[in-house]
Amino acid sequence: MNFYSTNNPKVQVPFKDAVFNSLPQDGGLYMPVSIPKLSEDFINNLDKYTLPEIAFEVAKNILAGSIPEKDLKAIIDDAINFDAPVVKLEEDVYVLELFHGPSLAFKDFGARFMSRVMSYFLRDGEKMLDVLVATSGDTGGAVALGFLGVPNTRVTILYPKGKVSPIQEQQLTTNGQNIRAIEVDGTFDDCQALVKAAFVDTELNAQFRLTSANSINIARLIPQTFYYFNAYAQLLRQGKSEVVFSVPSGNFGNIGAGILAWKMGLPVKQFLAATNANDTVPEYLNTGIYQAKPSVATLSNAMDVGAPSNWVRISHLFEDKLGDLKKLITGYTYNDAQTLESIEAVFAQYNYVVCPHTAIAWRALKAWQLHHPESKAAGIFLSTAHPCKFPEVFAPEISTKIVVPASVLEMEGKASLSVPLGKGFDGFKAWLLGNG
Ligand SMILES: *Cc1c(COP(=O)(O)O)cnc(C)c1O
Numbered sequence: 001m002n003f004y005s006t007n008n009p010k011v012q013v014p015f016k017d018a019v020f021n022s023l024p025q026d027g028g029l030y031m032p033v034s035i036p037k038l039s040e041d042f043i044n045n046l047d048k049y050t051l052p053e054i055a056f057e058v059a060k061n062i063l064a065g066s067i068p069e070k071d072l073k074a075i076i077d078d079a080i081n082f083d084a085p086v087v088k089l090e091e092d093v094y095v096l097e098l099f100h101g102p103s104l105a106f107k108d109f110g111a112r113f114m115s116r117v118m119s120y121f122l123r124d125g126e127k128m129l130d131v132l133v134a135t136s137g138d139t140g141g142a143v144a145l146g147f148l149g150v151p152n153t154r155v156t157i158l159y160p161k162g163k164v165s166p167i168q169e170q171q172l173t174t175n176g177q178n179i180r181a182i183e184v185d186g187t188f189d190d191c192q193a194l195v196k197a198a199f200v201d202t203e204l205n206a207q208f209r210l211t212s213a214n215s216i217n218i219a220r221l222i223p224q225t226f227y228y229f230n231a232y233a234q235l236l237r238q239g240k241s242e243v244v245f246s247v248p249s250g251n252f253g254n255i256g257a258g259i260l261a262w263k264m265g266l267p268v269k270q271f272l273a274a275t276n277a278n279d280t281v282p283e284y285l286n287t288g289i290y291q292a293k294p295s296v297a298t299l300s301n302a303m304d305v306g307a308p309s310n311w312v313r314i315s316h317l318f319e320d321k322l323g324d325l326k327k328l329i330t331g332y333t334y335n336d337a338q339t340l341e342s343i344e345a346v347f348a349q350y351n352y353v354v355c356p357h358t359a360i361a362w363r364a365l366k367a368w369q370l371h372h373p374e375s376k377a378a379g380i381f382l383s384t385a386h387p388c389k390f391p392e393v394f395a396p397e398i399s400t401k402i403v404v405p406a407s408v409l410e411m412e413g414k415a416s417l418s419v420p421l422g423k424g425f426d427g428f429k430a431w432l433l434g435n436g
Helices: 015-021 040-044 051-063 069-079 107-121 138-147 166-173 188-199 202-207 218-224 226-237 253-263 280-287 311-317 322-328 336-350 356-371 406-411 425-434
Strands: 002-005 008-014 030-032 086-090 093-097 129-134 153-160 179-184 209-212 243-248 270-275 329-333 378-383 419-421
Touching: 002 015, 008 015, 015 107, 015 209, 015 218, 030 218, 030 311, 051 069, 051 218, 051 226, 069 107, 086 226, 086 336, 093 226, 093 356, 107 138, 107 153, 107 218, 129 138, 129 188, 138 153, 138 166, 138 179, 153 166, 153 188, 166 179, 166 406, 179 188, 188 209, 188 425, 202 425, 218 226, 218 253, 226 243, 226 253, 226 378, 243 253, 243 356, 253 270, 253 311, 270 280, 270 356, 280 329, 322 329, 329 356, 336 356, 356 378, 419 425
Parallel strands: 093 378, 129 153, 129 209, 153 179, 179 419, 243 270, 243 378, 270 329
Antiparallel strands: 002 008, 002 030, 086 093
């Protein structure tokens, strides 16, 4: 399978180049030149397969010969070694728990798969890979833990000062070894702008073999399709075959993967794009006017993205036809007060604790179901992170109900190794060159 640039469909590269380039030189994003349809037989019998089996089948089809099957299977079995259970909360309301990986967020799927794919392609003694990644919280931890100790790689993580939670900060700043963390005096968009500027800087590219681990990397996106198929498999086992997915969205990689899964034949009735106050996409779906904005800080900080990078991929899947897009995707936006209310409502109704991102997806699902009382579809909202990553958000009676995983307790007391920098590109560039 080759991958094209969304800025110029004539620019086409093999998977390996798409993974290591991360972004095409023209500033577009890579997408597969064709999207394979999985067989109806496979889709209808998904309930007979395990998550790694589903992941292998999906990856084999979309990568189509890019990695020999035996190697691909080994990569998947190593990367996708934790569960993604669908838990029923009430009739037709289910939560897909995506936080059972090492960094306790759904980004573990993308980061673990990508790190292993890169390491696989690096086998034949190539130049050390420098991974640059901007994070608004969860990416950093997933990438740090995904790459920690992977030979011939080095990771530099940029995160916005004061805008990530203590557990997130520990996950990205305490690793040492081949992981470096930079605390940027700015927003996530500033961090992302620094990474983007580095990729087009001639001097840095001459010195380093740069790649990105953000959700813009196609190797992050592909493995996120796996859990949509696997969620559907779990519904089939409960006798359900119609589904609505509600996805807490920031940079739109997660929902983008869901829409890719739909393109591959997964029968999804509706996607709900649930955002916090950073409502660029819901506003576009309502008004037809796409207007990227500066990001604003919210309680669901992993979704504080005003200019979602992956939106261009989703547009491409619909050939920019707004009418078709609106048939499949409905946008919802909620502020911090509504987020807190939703956390409390979920706890009161189900005795279940959701993180602030997940709470927004739950609320969007309930709103959609209220307006579609005729629908027989099962609603699944995606739980993108474990609530223990955001302890400051919860009222005491809720936070005491959160069971903190052992991996978090082990990190406590470890020193931060992060480097503070301003948001100017020159300072970042000088630091990279001085710490080569
Ligand atoms: C990254 C993240 C999101 C947003 O996902 P996108 O793919 O950027 O839309 C939502 N919730 C949590 C907890 C995250 O870490």
